[in-house]
Amino acid sequence: MNLLSVMPGDSFLHRLNPVTKLAAAFLYGIGCILCDSIAMEVVFILLMLLISASAGLLPRALALTRRLLVLGLFMFVIQLLFVRTGAPLLSLGGVTLVTTGGLRSALLLSLRVVATMLPLMLFFAVTQMNDLCNALVKRLHLPYRYAFIITTAFRFVPLFSSEFAEIQDAQRARGVDFETKNLVRKVKLVAPLCVPLLVSSLKKVNSSAISAELRGFEMRGRESGYKEYPFGKNDALALALLVLMVALCAALL
């Protein structure tokens, strides 16, 4: 499953202005960062899963949560081993391994990673990059050149990911076994694949640039797009709720 591709729909989330969606994802993330309660971070994750379900994105949200939990687990272990505040919780041969402060910090940080990243990742599921680009130009008056750079960077991520999968398949077909558990060996096997990926990426970027120039890229401005991106009541409601959430989180600090 490509976890960054758009999932079309007509839900409340889908119908929001792309700029609102981007702002909402960031505000939700800021709220999660400001929040200092493990229980609240869990609530934020569950709330985001509920919101995703309302837009028909629950399977995607669950898949993303699973992936983010792996990242969270990594943060958890680091925090657990390196934060030394609070009372000792686990000792071995006189050496304190885990403290209460370490455990709390590890749980909080790992859940915060999931809660913060989830809305940003789900933003890609409900927003066409073209719409985001046009809305940034029309509503925020961002020069097209910069809006294009931002959205193209996002758009190329799944392209490069599928290109990398193809390259990996080609090497597998030549007898390379990537299914090793030895991390060093895995890095050694994957590193040479950067060469074809880089070559194909440069070629793709070059041909995309030429293609854009030939279609009058330089002439595009705020008035070039026929589609309008008005802010509606729903946008105001969504933003108001999120600003309130951030304010509450800041007040509870």
Added chain:
Amino acid sequence: MIRFEDVSFHYPHTQASIEGLSFHIAKGEFVALIGANGAGKSTISRLCNGLLRPSAGRVLLDGEDTSQTPTSRLARKVGFLFQNPDRQICENTVREEIAFSMKAQGWDEQAIAGRVEEILAAFDLAGDWFPFERSRGERQRIALAGALACEPQLLILDEPTTGLDYRECIRIMDYVTALNRDKGVTVLMVSHDMELVQDYARRVLVLEGGKLLGDGDVKRVMKDEALLRSARVLPAQIPALALRLGEGFEDVYTIAEMAGAIQKRRAEASR
């Protein structure tokens, strides 16, 4: 060599799939897979070497179930030439590139060195070239040389001549034909180019919507316009013309045969 037993495969989130496909390709055959885009040609080729695993049914390579064997192990028997050589090439010199798959499959250094020189000579390549700076045709030749280095018993070609000029196309296909004829390597070629299919393949599998519409001798298939039409494929031009000319042109498939048949008809008319 390879047997599909009631094989189905479905891609997630798309309509594309293959359904209940069964066929057998014997050792030494030269088979072409033809069909419109999305007919399932590339899916079949990827099922042969385990890059894809069937949703139902079995793909057997010399009796071995490909879904139970890692692709890296199947690579000892199956060589795969991708349409885009740039996905395959990953080393800094042609010599290293050809040695790549032999190293991956655990050949010893001495055997690798000998085989690399043999391959370089056979494919008319210079070992010190930086592969990415060569022409498209040469890169395709480097990729083919790399795929053949480990002496596979089955060679899969996924649209091998797309984007190549006529000279490089003939060069690539002549290597493949010689390999098939002299060493008995089984060839499975995916192609949209009906002239190429007619000139090189001996058997054709016709696909449409993931189903096998036809399977037979290349000459019979090329003259079966109804079959090709239902697979949304245009026949090669000479057999199509021969079909329209009717009597006296039944066995015409090539330009030389067409010229011969026309001359014969002229001679008969002037008599």
